[in-house]
Amino acid sequence: MIWLVLSWFILLIESMATEYQNQRPETDITVTWNIFVFASLAVFLVGMAMGAVEVLWLGKRFKRKAFWQKILYKMGFYLLFMLVINLVTFPIAASIELSSSILDAQVWHKFSNYIVSPTFLSTMVSLTFSIFVSLIYSGISEHLGHNVLLNFFSGKYHQPKEESRVFMFLDMKSSTSFAEQLGHKKYFRFLSDYYNQLSNDIIQYKGEVYQYVGDEIVVTWKREDGLQHHNCIRCFYAMKQSLQKKRNYFEETYGVVPSFRAGLHLGQVTTGEIGALKKEIFFTGDVLNVTARIQQLCKPLQQEIIISEELAEQLKSDGLRLKSLGNMELEGRKKPVELFAAQLV
Incomplete structure (x- = not known):
């Protein structure tokens, strides 16, 4: 264009x-x-x-x-x-x-x-x-970031807007021990290779990287894009497969192989430009806090991917197996939330 x-x-x-x-x-x-x-x-x-x-x-x-x-x-x-x-x-x-x-x-x-x-x-x-x-x-x-510059030019979020979005909080396993083992300089290169390996899958499945927070990646989708063909779930498994293909490279270069856990949730957020010295597209809403809490439950529940009841209800059952993990209490939430393990079939 x-x-x-x-x-x-x-x-x-x-x-x-x-x-x-x-x-x-x-x-x-x-x-x-x-x-x-x-x-x-x-x-x-x-x-x-x-x-x-x-x-x-x-x-x-x-x-x-x-x-x-x-x-x-x-x-x-x-x-x-x-x-x-x-x-x-x-x-x-x-x-x-x-x-x-x-x-x-x-x-x-x-x-x-x-x-x-x-x-x-x-x-x-x-x-x-x-x-x-x-x-x-x-x-x-x-x-x-993907599509951010276009949004700035179009002024799409110059005025705050309410949107329904899917969020994925992706957290690397054993990151603390990796950082200690590799040292901060080598760990930085390790993180760079890790992020680069996941980026193509995020783009392929219509996701956008919202933030890199240390070893954690926050990925988001517009509601329709995330639900279409189970893109938000397929993205997780595609990234997992991409890391598996690079297993030998990570072992030879760093002596460790990265893996991750993820929590996903769907909900309303307010989206807009924020910042005085540096403009960013910013999301606010309870959905981000809930997604972070869901991700934190992956380790104690021994699951690689956990999704919320709200997201599970919107995903079509074709090609997807959902296993209920029961009702869980999340910090900051009065009512327990039913969580599910998601697997492609």
Whole structure:
């Protein structure tokens, strides 16, 4: 979307500067509706392709680099990529403009003029700007959290809103002994690898990381996203499987293998922007306290995952086995709460 909007903006500026006339027909493509549709489609598809490359491959390769290094290295890669795309799409656009075959000599004559013209340089500068804005957005979004930057831009939570949300409090087992065994520097790298290993599953199952609190992760879903296809439960088991696949890596690198327990609950929260020196999307409500208390019961009840009665009632039974653990008293709650162990089948 960034690419598409920027391309329209740049086209509008250039058209206004030339009074909507093609003043260099020997090198420039005359913009008609057919050309406009083709260019918009090409830009959108290229933006999608770059987004896929960023998320699935390139972003992971430079995950440990400093922010400026990420931008610099990725700029080089994407500029080379866009140079190739530019050289491929121009002859196609020229053939559409001239209503001729792409093999026509006129098309390639115009192409040869284009690559040595100021228009080519202007196009590459525009592409560089688009790449830079996209990477800045991606980088800041990665640091703030999934969808947080978009919410800030849209002003979605500028005024507090009531929402129904699912929360998961995920706590690492034996974290205190791990920290003592590894030392604080190595333990920091251990936590970083642990968090990185879980992030893809959280995104895949439509979750958002609300907070990292020491070795604990607080994940949240909008009600519909969390309940759909049991995403909140599937996310737990997907993360568990991801850590199992990396078992050998953690054993060889740190001598310990992380595992976790989780408590889940569904309820109403007030969501809004908060903070004077640093803005954050903030959740308040009893649901967070209850979720934390549920998670704390995992160890004494010898369960890896426990969910509340409110969440259990909303989850469809297909593909899910729920086992009642009885009514439990939670700190801060007057009435006992029925809890369930959840397992995918």
